[in-house]
Amino acid sequence: MPQPISLSAQDITDAEIDAVTTVLRSDRLSLGPRLVDFEREFQQRLGVKHAIACSSGTTALHLCWHALGIGPGDEVITTPFSFIASSNSIMFDGGVPVFVDIDPATWQIDPNRIEAAITPRTKALLPVDVFGATPDMDAVWNIARRHNLRVIEDSCEALGTTYKDRPAGSLGEAGVFGFYPNKQITTGEGGMVVTSDDEIAFKVRSLANQGRDPDAGWLAHARLGFNYRMTEMQAAMGAVQMQRLDEIIAQRDRVAQMYVDRLRDEPRVSVQVQPEQVRMNWFVFVVRLAEDYTREQRDAILAGLREQQIGCNNYFTPIHLQPFYVERFGFKPGDFPITEALSARTIALPFHNHLTEEEVKRTVTALLGML
DSSP states (O other): OOOOBOSOOOOOOHHHHHHHHHHHTSSOOBSSHHHHHHHHHHHHHHTOSEEEEESOHHHHHHHHHHHHTOOTTOEEEEOSSSOTHHHHHHHTTTOEEEEOOBOTTTOSBOGGGTGGGOOTTEEEEEOBOGGGOOOOHHHHHHHHHHHTOEEEEEOTTOTTOEETTEETTSSSSEEEEEOOTTSSSOOSSOEEEEESOHHHHHHHHHHHBTTOOTTOOTTOOSSOOOBOOOBHHHHHHHHHHHHTHHHHHHHHHHHHHHHHHHHTTOTTEEEOOOOTTEEOOOSOEEEEEOTTOOHHHHHHHHHHHHHTTBOOBOOOOOGGGSHHHHHHHOOOTTSSHHHHHHHTTEEEEOOOTTOOHHHHHHHHHHHHHTO
């Protein structure tokens, strides 16, 4: 039996372990100096005025909507081809996610479809940086300005990516990141809101910490807030990971290039198109089967890869076809055909910093052998 190849794996060194151990030996496990360090690393890397750490990418999104005052009946236009948290977060305070279909080449929200979805209830746009690339943010902003809409960028999958040499996450009024173990950097769980808007930053920092104002007493709460804080242990790990980000980017690019080189001339599979203005830091490596493959054939390939001890998955199930969304909003197959066609033919292959050339070769050989 061959050795298993994992779908994803975190990249943790002795430096992260030592940083966490140092915190555990200290007398400060929350709201301490390592949180300040981590936020500073982010702020400087992205060139923004503020970075506010929190407990997850999902809570980062919720903090942004709460700070903007998105409430019952307010509509936010976004993509159905994403992890479900992007849309769920809109609903936490009563907002309504409104979907538009994607660009079939880039797999990002298609700006050409946004204006047709705008109604008097539309308050914001949520572009999602799917798989580490970005949408056409100039086009998104042109629409937002014409219709006086807010823009929040979901960059949970795109740390280290740039759009026209600007860091992903800095392209909206605020941007959010997540640090689950399969992300470019990890703190186990955790998230970050970044912004250069002083008002958004003030509200987000207060809301994440039970509604406290800066320098207020522990039992003084100026507004309804949440406990969305990040621990010192997580922040210590995150600060070291950020210091290693260039190394991590290079390793992920190395692995992605090995896949691209082996699949470049293979007509039965294709990869996500990267526009010239995007320098992508890969989150996952997803291939799309040719149009004549069915969902059932894709699922059989996934099963075959797993039988050979090769980690794999489908990416993503369209949000609008998740049971809760079908029940709540009445979505049905065919509502967003480009998203649905892509979702039926995607395969996420093993992708992490430690993947070897031999493991990539074995994965590609197995995949092509089943096509």
